[in-house]
Amino acid sequence: MKAVWILGGLLLATAPAHGRYWADGPLMVRSQAPVKSLVLSPIFRPASYTQGDLVADAAFYAASIWAVDDDYLMDYYTIQYRFSLLWSLSDRWQLGASIASHTTDDAHLDQLTLSFHKLFGISQNGRDQVAKHRSYLEIPKADLLIEDFSGQAIGRQLELSLGYALYHHHRHDLSGTVVVAYEDDTNPRSGGGWDGSVQLDYQYAWRSNALYLMGAMAWTDGDAIFGFDMEGSSWHWGLGYRRRFGERHQLLLEYNASDGILPDLGQFANSVHEINAGYRYQVRNLALEGVIMENFKYPDNSADVALVAKIRYKF
Numbered sequence: 001m002k003a004v005w006i007l008g009g010l011l012l013a014t015a016p017a018h019g020r021y022w023a024d025g026p027l028m029v030r031s032q033a034p035v036k037s038l039v040l041s042p043i044f045r046p047a048s049y050t051q052g053d054l055v056a057d058a059a060f061y062a063a064s065i066w067a068v069d070d071d072y073l074m075d076y077y078t079i080q081y082r083f084s085l086l087w088s089l090s091d092r093w094q095l096g097a098s099i100a101s102h103t104t105d106d107a108h109l110d111q112l113t114l115s116f117h118k119l120f121g122i123s124q125n126g127r128d129q130v131a132k133h134r135s136y137l138e139i140p141k142a143d144l145l146i147e148d149f150s151g152q153a154i155g156r157q158l159e160l161s162l163g164y165a166l167y168h169h170h171r172h173d174l175s176g177t178v179v180v181a182y183e184d185d186t187n188p189r190s191g192g193g194w195d196g197s198v199q200l201d202y203q204y205a206w207r208s209n210a211l212y213l214m215g216a217m218a219w220t221d222g223d224a225i226f227g228f229d230m231e232g233s234s235w236h237w238g239l240g241y242r243r244r245f246g247e248r249h250q251l252l253l254e255y256n257a258s259d260g261i262l263p264d265l266g267q268f269a270n271s272v273h274e275i276n277a278g279y280r281y282q283v284r285n286l287a288l289e290g291v292i293m294e295n296f297k298y299p300d301n302s303a304d305v306a307l308v309a310k311i312r313y314k315f
Helices: 002-014 110-119
Strands: 054-069 072-088 093-103 136-139 144-147 153-169 172-183 190-206 209-225 233-245 249-258 272-283 286-295 305-314
Touching (some): 093 172, 110 305, 209 249
Antiparallel strands (some): 054 072, 054 305, 072 136, 153 172, 172 190, 209 233, 233 249, 249 272, 272 286, 286 305
16 A cells, blocks of 8 residues: 555656646445445446546555354455546546456454544444454355455456436536446356446535435346355445545545345345545645545444545546
């Protein structure tokens, strides 16, 4: 992750002036829930495009999985590296591409998580009673017990998107996006590797503020994860807010929710709810973002905590 910020500093030093507020859109961060991260999970996307814009971003995700249910015990880390491009062919059309690698490398987040829970009086839910930095997965119903699997690949994904700006009037923008993705055979799910989604994104912007809404339907060609049948489709929805302070600083808060897709495995049958709190620093044609992702409502079907560092560059 240190290399990500060094790269950002080098780009900043050589960046020409280029549009004060081009990075005003949503965070565009991915779910880090144990199941949702293994399929295509829709994200907030831009609701308006500017012809000729070409934006690249490099993102680093570090997530701590602690999920305890009568049907399973999961205690491990995941790391995701993702590189993405968005190219606005016109004010109406936008092409996107993304490639990602997902592993179980050690993220060293246990002490941070324990301290965060203690500071805010949140139950440790048994996490303080086991060794730190474990890689442990147990599902008795599937006769599954895996230990010491840190460093294994759990999926490489290629994703393509096509967006169309449906409506623009004054402060209102609405876009529709179609996405297809392919997961390679390092992904622990069984069945086909193809996923797809369709979504609508709405933005209402005024002064230094913006409100984001997202609704989507996703499909997967996969059959099962951890030996349990997956639902073939799922709904996704979200609400976000962005506040800009001056020309360089922005705070963002986003809520994402989606259907559970493992109906026969404990809390994974329930919907996933995640809150993303982010800070964005924008100068010239560079934007640096830091995000903390927290779950709520059903704590044992999503990542306990995840951190994201992202660099975005506009050519």
